[in-house]
Amino acid sequence: MGRWEPGARERLVIAAVDLFTEQGYDATTVAQIAERAGVTKSTFFRHFPDKRELLVAGQEMLSRLLVEGIAEAPAEASPLEAVTAGLVRAAGAMGPESRQFASRLKAAVAANTELQERDALKSVSLAAAMTTALITRGVPDATAALAGELGVLAFKRGYAEWSKEDRDTEDDLAAHVVKALDELRAASASLG
Structure with missing residues (x-):
């Protein structure tokens, strides 16, 4: 080549x-x-x-897609509805090749502390991008930070579920991410 x-x-x-x-x-x-x-x-x-x-090769694109989705959410959307729009936009960019790659990436990260640290920094950066996008929409800082963190957690949980090798290859990442965010929303409501 x-x-x-x-x-x-x-x-x-x-x-x-x-x-x-x-x-x-x-x-x-x-x-x-x-x-x-x-x-x-x-x-x-x-x-x-x-x-x-x-490891963070697609981070800029992922951040951009999350921010664009949040910015384009309807004005009346709640912070989590805006995060959902961002997650759906970002998930739509990941196709079958991302899914096939996921298990190898997970194994590589799990085997090395330095890669785990870099992966954690990636999560912090994505949460910050979503938080900033929400603040730009007029969401109060604390609410925006919480919604951004929930968005990252939902993306990670949805991605992990979607990338399992025993899953149907036609599965949609966005559906898994939205389901994960709904579960986290319900879990946070039970915190009291």
């Missing part, structure tokens, strides 16, 4: 996660990732500053 062929970024992410799963994060080098992806090390560094950043 030529180094200038499209999809280098995606190939790098897939190669990295596969190598992290096969031989461990610490044992995997940038050179190995680039070779597996069919690109040069220079191409790797044009896309990512280091191998940790491979």
Whole structure:
């Protein structure tokens, strides 16, 4: 595969996660990732500053989709209804390839503390993006922060359920995420 062929970024992410799963994060080098992806090390560094950043490759797009969905929710939407709109928008961007990739990514993250920390920072960043989008809509800070955190938790729970290998491949991620948010809404109401 030529180094200038499209999809280098995606190939790098897939190669990295596969190598992290096969031989461990610490044992995997940038050179190995680039070779597996069919690109040069220079191409790797044009896309990512280091191998940790491979895990958050789609974070900017995910944040943008969440924020757009929240911003485009009807003016009368409650904070959680606006979060639902953001979650549905973001979930719609994830297709079958995301689902197939999920179990390998989960295994790679579970096996390395540094990757777990990077994944946690990703969650914080997504919650902050949703919180800011809600504040822009006029939602009070504390309510916006809580709704943003619930949104991240719902996305993670829905994604985990959707990505289970025994699930129907035609399952819709958005349905799982909305169901998770509804469950969290009910659970928070029972807190008293």
